[in-house]
Amino acid sequence: MNINNNKFIKIINVIEDxxxxxxxxSMIILAVYQIISRNLFSEGIVWxxxxxxxxxxxxxxxGAVVATRTDHHIKIDVFTKYLPSNILPYVQRLVYLxxxxxxxxxSWHAARFVLSEYEYGTxxxxxxxxxxxxxxxxxxxxxxxxxxxxxxxxxxxxxxxxLITEVDSVF
Numbered sequence: 678m679n680i681n682n683n684k685f686i687k688i689i690n691v692i693e694d695x696x697x698x699x700x701x702x703s704m705i706i707l708a709v710y711q712i713i714s715r716n717l718f719s720e721g722i723v724w725x726x727x728x729x730x731x732x733x734x735x736x737x738x739x740g741a742v743v744a745t746r747t748d749h750h751i752k753i754d755v756f757t758k759y760l761p762s763n764i765l766p767y768v769q770r771l772v773y774l775x776x777x778x779x780x781x782x783x784s785w786h787a788a789r790f791v792l793s794e795y796e797y798g799t800x801x802x803x804x805x806x807x808x809x810x811x812x813x814x815x816x817x818x819x820x821x822x823x824x825x826x827x828x829x830x831x832x833x834x835x836x837x838x839x840l841i842t843e844v845d846s847v848f
Contacts, residue, residue: 686827690746693739693742693743693746693820694743696739697736697739697740697743700732700735700736700739701736703732704729704732704733704736707725707728707729707732708725708729710722710725711725711726711729723802723803724802724803727801727802728802728803731801731810734810734813734814735813738813738814738817738818739813739817741817741821742817742820742821742824745821745824745825745828746824748828756768756769756772770829773825773828773829774825774829776825777822777825777826777829780818780819780821780822780825781818781819781822783814783815783818784814784815784816784818784819784822785815787811787814787815787818788815790811790814790815791808791811791812791814791815792808794806794807794808794811795808
């Protein structure tokens with residue numbers, strides 16, 4: 678059974694894509710509003726700039742989660758170039774296991790950071806607690822770890838649309 682055809686996974690993919698679109702659209706709308714407001718009216722909203730910085734973090738981590746869905750994240754392909762192709766699936770799974778472990782470790786410590794921010798009660802901007810803005814870090818690394826767990830079980834097999842995208846990106 679291919680895990681990519683699972684209905685639950687498809688729903689999660691739609692939610693991730695929607696979140697990414699909402700965050701990116703919000704960033705564009707807020708940035709354009711702030712630019713127009715400052716240039717035409719010589720004033721802007723104080724909390725938009727810190728919010729945009731936080732949304733950059735959110736869109737980057739949400740994009741990383743989406744990129745791991747199809748194994749299109751930043752990676753070093755030294756193994757694929759120099760190792761024989763018959764052992765590459767084993768090396769790939771070992772790399773997935775290592776990455777899963779590191780992502781779980783980062784998620785654990787990021788969750789501890791978020792908990793400490795919650796306990797201290799610091800404010801990021803406009804009465805928004807810092808822990809709310811930082812919660813994306815443990816959540817995204819946990820989701821990435823889950824994605825790598827799924828890739829460990831059933832590695833992503835490129836489909837025709839993926840191959841066309843990769844060929845187009847080369848040129």
